[in-house]
Amino acid sequence: MKIIIVGAGIGGLAAAISLHEAGLHDVTVYERSTAIRGLGVGINLLPHALRELTELGIADSIAELGVEPRTLAYYNRFGQPIWHEPRGLDAGYRWPQLSVHRGRLQLALRDLAEARLAEPIRLDHRLVAVASNDDGTETATFATADGTVEATADVIIGADGIHSALRALRYPAEGAPPWGGLTLWRGVTRIPAFLDGRTMIMAGDADQKFVAYPLAPADADGRMLVNFIAERRVGGTGDADWNRAIDPAPIAELFRDWNFDWLDVPTAIATADEILEYPMVDRDALPQWTFGRTTLLGDAAHAMYPNGSNGGSQAILDARTLAFHLATAPGIDAGLAAYEQARRPAMTALLAGTRATGPERVMQLARERAPQGFSDIDEVIPHAERAQIAADYKTAAGFLPEILNDRPSLTPPSGIAR
Structure with a gap:
């Protein structure tokens, strides 16, 4: 054959x-x-x-x-x-x-x-x-x-x-390909290890999101190579050039308030060697x-x-x-x-x-039900509901x-x- x-x-x-x-x-x-x-x-x-x-x-x-x-x-x-x-x-x-x-x-x-x-x-x-x-x-x-x-x-x-x-x-x-209304900025950066150094994180919701995960173990200085995806719903038509390199600074500014006690998101974006822009299409x-x-x-x-x-x-x-x-x-x-x-x-x-x-529906539900944050996630989305969303996707x-x-x-x- x-x-x-x-x-x-x-x-x-x-x-x-x-x-x-x-x-x-x-x-x-x-x-x-x-x-x-x-x-x-x-x-x-x-x-x-x-x-x-x-x-x-x-x-x-x-x-x-x-x-x-x-x-x-x-x-x-x-x-x-x-x-x-x-x-x-x-x-x-x-x-x-x-x-x-x-x-x-x-x-x-x-x-x-x-x-x-x-x-x-x-x-x-x-x-x-x-x-x-x-x-x-x-x-x-x-x-x-x-x-x-x-x-x-x-x-x-x-x-x-x-x-x-x-x-x-x-x-x-x-x-x-039809555009979903989001623009993605993908990059690789070297930052201090976050959480346990072996966790993939997603933060945000359907309108703005940041995803990060390590591509290599932390080095002797406690820094690691991290892949990230920054997303934001924007106006336009979705005809952005594929793989177009852009300046990281304006994207970091979009996330200026996302400085968590376990991850500095704007710094992670700003220190990337290169960021590539993609329309969210399928x-x-x-x-x-x-x-x-x-x-x-x-x-x-x-x-x-x-x-x-x-x-x-x-x-x-x-x-x-x-x-x-x-x-x-x-x-x-x-x-x-x-x-x-x-x-x-x-x-x-x-x-x-x-x-x-x-499986990211849990993030959107948290945004819809508690837009200003929460003190107890179980009061916002019960554990059984979150577990079912994860299991359904798998x-x-x-x-x-x-x-x-x-x-x-x-x-x-x-x-x-x-």
Whole structure:
């Protein structure tokens, strides 16, 4: 089975590794960029993603790149605690959670994929067309610096992100990703360790929020590398340039009063080496991912708001699920159908959940019920209500501990791939 993957981001590279480990070795990755530079800031890989990386045999090399958070904690905009819960192994999972720089993760996956694949990643190949052939194969046409290039395969996987070319070919009237009214500023800063040095924090509400988590352990001076996301609801149209670097000072000013006794938010923002601006956008759920023998994966299929820190993890789950079904189904069409049935309904529900702020709903409820703060959070949001919100999101995202720990493996039986 010859397979083409369009896109060398986290989802595409995870798919390449997953397919190879499932016994499907004729895989070629095409990437529109002229180089894989490992851009971005921090992301979280949740236990369901770490399970898949572990079963692929690559978790140890990925774990060296980041830090395992022990706790996730939510606060209001005054720094008062709303909810906290253990994460990773401390929460009863058999696999940890990992906070890592996205660029370092992408480069590591690139190296792991190229060590396995027979063909190197084809850079500077921008997908412009796909055509179905009479024999059931698909032909992709790529634009390159040297002209157009055609490649034919049994399966074409679109893992080319929120601005997916393959998705646009299948849904040409869809248009730009819809804006949610928020602007995000992402950065990396080095600040004194906060709380226990292993906690991911979220403070604020649906109109203004600050998220921070360590990317490396504290150094000898007690300082640590921290990824942060600052959000604010703003006027405008949401057409801000992606990855546009801006001056940190005006963003720090937006958070000037957020100086908690355990974290100085404006200083954390002001001392960042660089801040990148993003519009808060996602994609509407699709009624169909698979057309002929082409299908979508990761953000190309279900780009979602970062509420829940789940996008990269779901792309890895897509990759493993697709590889499993292509390797074990009685035919290619059956494998693609089984993949879509396993993933699309779940991602449709998860998209709706992230638009409703996902597990961060506790922060919004605290804002609505106690806008000036509180003396006892249990009087504002009872413990049972907070616990239910957390559990509901884990269930929707597929990483409730008892479900994840007992779920059958997505590793195909040895030798089953055609």
